[in-house]
Amino acid sequence: MRLINIKPGRGTQVILACVPFVLLALAYVIGSALRLAENSNDKLLPALSTMAQTINTMAFTPDKRTGEYLLWSDTLASLGRLAAGLGISTALALILGLLTGILPVVRALMSPFVAFVSMVPPLALLPVLFIVLGLGEVSKIALIVIGVAPILIRDLCLTAMALPREQIVKAETLSASTWLIAIRVVLPQVLPRLIDSLRLQLGPAFLFLIAAEAISADSGLGYRIFLVRRYLSMDVIFPYVAWITLLAVLMDVGLNALRRRVFPWSDLERGQ
C-alpha cells in the first residue's frame, strides 16, 4: 500500500494530534529541570509547580495594592479593547464592503483608497496614533481598526463581487430595487464570509492589541507581559501566552459555531 493512501483511524488521529504537544511539554520539563539543577532561582524556564503557584497568585488571589484579581482585570481590559476594535471594524466592513461590492460608483470612489490604506503597516503608524489620539483607550482601539478593517472591507467587497451576476439580473427582472437586492440577495450571502474573515483576523487583532498595550497602559494582557518582562518573570509570561492563545482559539471556535448555527447552508456550499 502506498503511503499516500494510509489514513489514520479516529483513535490514531487523536493520539497523533497529541504527540507534538506532549513532546513540547516533555522538552520543557527536561530543560527546566536541567537549568534549575544549575541555579535553583533560575527564572528562564520555571518549574511547572512555580507556574501553578504564580497562576494561583495572578488569577485567584486579590492584588495587595488594588484588591483586584490581576489575570481577570487584565483579561477584561484587553477583551474590552479587542471587542471595541473588532466591532467597529466589522461594522465598517459591512457598510463599506457591501457598498463597494454592489455599487460600481462607490467602488470607483473607495476601492483604490481602501486598497492603499490596507497596505499601510499599522505598527509603523503607532507613534503617530499616540500623539494624535493620546495614550488612552482610543489609540489602542484605533490601531486594531486600522489594522483589521481594510482587510475585512476588501474581502467582503471581493465576496460580493464574486456572486453570480445572474442572481442580480434575476432579482432585477423580479423588479427588486438596489436596496432590496443589497439586503435580500447580497447581504445574506456575504455574511458567512464576513465571520470567516473575522476569524482569520483574530491573530493580527491580538498582535495590534498587545503592541499598543506594551507602549502605554495600566492594565491588559500585553501590559502585564511587557511589565514583568523586565524581571524575566517567565512564570507569568508563559501562562499569559497560553491564556491569550486559548482565548483566541475559543473565539475562533465560537465564531465558527455561530456561522454554522446562523447560516447552516454555508457548510453545504463548501460541500461539507
Next chain:
Amino acid sequence: MSIRRRTLLATLATLGALSMTPALAQAKTDFKVAWSIYVGWMPWGYASDAGIVKKWADKYGITIEVTQFNDYVESMNQYTAGAYDAVTLTNMDGLSIPAAGGVDTTAVIVGDFSAGNDAVILKDGAALADIKGRDVNLVEFSVSHYLLARALDSVGMSEADVKVVNTADPDMVGAFQTPDVTAMVTWNPMVSEIKALPGATSVFDSSQIPGEIIDLMVANTTVLADNPDFGKALAGIWYETVTLMVSDTPEGAAARAAMGAASGTDQAGFEAQLAATKLFDKPADAVAFTTSPDLGKTMDLVRTFLFDKGLLGSGAASADVIGIELPGGVVLGDEANVKLRFTDTYMKMAADGAL
C-alpha cells in the same frame, strides 16, 4: 501573525532557551560584555571603538567582546540568562533582575550616580505637591518609579495619591505633548528634551537624592572569581577612557563629541548630560563612595522599595531574602543567600596603579 505562527515562535524560543547553558565556572579567555545607551555608560562604546578595550584585553592575554544593546532590559535579561559575562546596569536593577534571578553578581566598577539625570516633570504645576491625584506616566518598576516613591515620600504623600501609568521610554517625549499626560517621571536624554517643552516644570530630580541611583558595571561573581584578570581589564579600560573623556584637551573633546553622536545628541548635549551626572573619573573617589556607610543605607532603601513592589521574588518573606555584600564583608540581609556584592578590589587596584 497567525496563532499557529505565534505558537511556532514560542516553540522555537523554548528550544533556543534549552540550548543555552548557564555560564560554567572555569578559567577562560573569551569574555562578553553588554552595554546600553546612557550617559554614564557611553565610555564603554567609545573604548571599544577607540581600541582601548583591545589594548587592555591584550595586556592580560584575553579577548573581550563589547556589544551594544538598543534595549536596556534585554541586555540585563541576556546577562541573567548567562549569555554575557558582564553588563551595565543600575544598583536597583542589579538587585531585582540578576540577583533576584539567582545569578551571583559583583559590581566591578561604580561608574557614577545620577545627580539630575532622572526627574519628575509636571505640566502646569509649580511644586511637587501639585502631583496629587494625577496620572503619572513612567516606566513601571524602573529607577523612575523609585524616584517617584522617594519624591512622594519627601512631601508626605504615597503612591496611593497618584495613579501610575506604564509607558515605554522611547515614547516619553511624544507622550508628554498629548493633552491627557500631565505628569511624568523619566531620565536623560528625554528629561532635557521634555523640560524644553512649553508648560513643563521639573519639580523633583535625582540631585535631591544624591548617590541613590548608581550606575554600575557588574560581572558574574563566579566568572570573576575564576578570572580576576577580566575584572582588572574592565577597570583598566574604564579609567583610561573616563580620564580621556573628562580631560580638557582636543582628544577629550573629540571623545565627548563621539559619545554625544553615539547617544543621538552632540558634544554640547552630551556635556549637559554629564553635568547632571556625578561621574567617578578618579578611582579613589569611587573607592571612597563604595566603602562609605551611605551605600548600605541606599541599598536598604532600594531593597525595601523592591520588596514593597513584590520584585524580590514571589516567595520573598521580607526584604532580607537576598543578601547584599558591602565592602569589608558586611552583609545586608540573608548571609546564606548573598547574590549582589559591592567590592572596591578592582577600583582600588586602579587607584594604586596596580593594574
